[in-house]
Amino acid sequence: MGKEYKGPDCIKGTSGYCAGCGHGIINRLIAEVLEEMGLEKKTIISLAVGCSCIMGDYVEVDKIQAPHGRAPATATGIKRMRPDNLVLTYQGDGDIASIGCAEIIHAAARNEKITTIFVNNGVYGMTGGQMAPTTLPHQVTATSPRGRDTSLTGMPVKLSEMIAVLPVAYVARGSVHNPASIKKTKSYIKKAIQAQVDKEGFSMVEVLAPCPTNWHLSPLASMERIEQEVIPYYTPGELVKKEGV
């Protein structure tokens, strides 16, 4: 009998995420893709601030932590100095679409040869579930207790659509709310990384993810909420890809 597969070698121990958190699934997908592509020893991940940086504790690839929102600037510097490394950023929605919005837009506009994995869970997770730029209309959060009022705060930001109009190599939006969507998201992450390996330019995968703790829902109900409430606004699919791929 063959050896039992215990998962990618670069994942050590167990994660510190809450039960049912989407980050753990996405970390695992990244680790699987790196291992399948033989890239784990060449990878440098630029982490920012938020629950996303918990990844640093147990995914054993080279990493650096940037200030809130600044992971794309840090990744830009690393990639320009070390073009043979695979350079990723791993960022939450508060991080990338609020304080770091200028950083990511300009990194994409410059078509930097980096890859961003953007975890959209609709709230600021680590600090207690405040409203993020991605919070849906009427969604109750710690700072919108009567629901998000779009007449005061505007509509949720569609960052992937904003970046898709720039001259970038690859943009996709996936989800991790059921096995089929997890499989599809893994294929998007693989294509985004391949675009960097092929020196095509900037690539990004947004992933719709649950934060059961701050949504005040069970892990199962959180997955159902993604299907019923999040996906109708944030349509999954590939927004920018190479012809014929």
Ligand SMILES: Cc1ncc(C[n+]2csc(CCOP(=O)(O)OP(=O)(O)O)c2C)c(N)n1
């Ligand atoms: C400059 C700065 N402002 C604010 C904070 C506080 N802060 C830490 S984590 C965080 C929220 C991160 O939320 P998000 O990016 O959505 O990631 P998640 O925790 O949901 O994965 C904030 C506001 C900080 N660390 N630095």
Ligand code: SF4
């Ligand atoms: S607070 Fe939310 S995003 Fe952070 S670890 Fe818990 S479930 Fe995940």
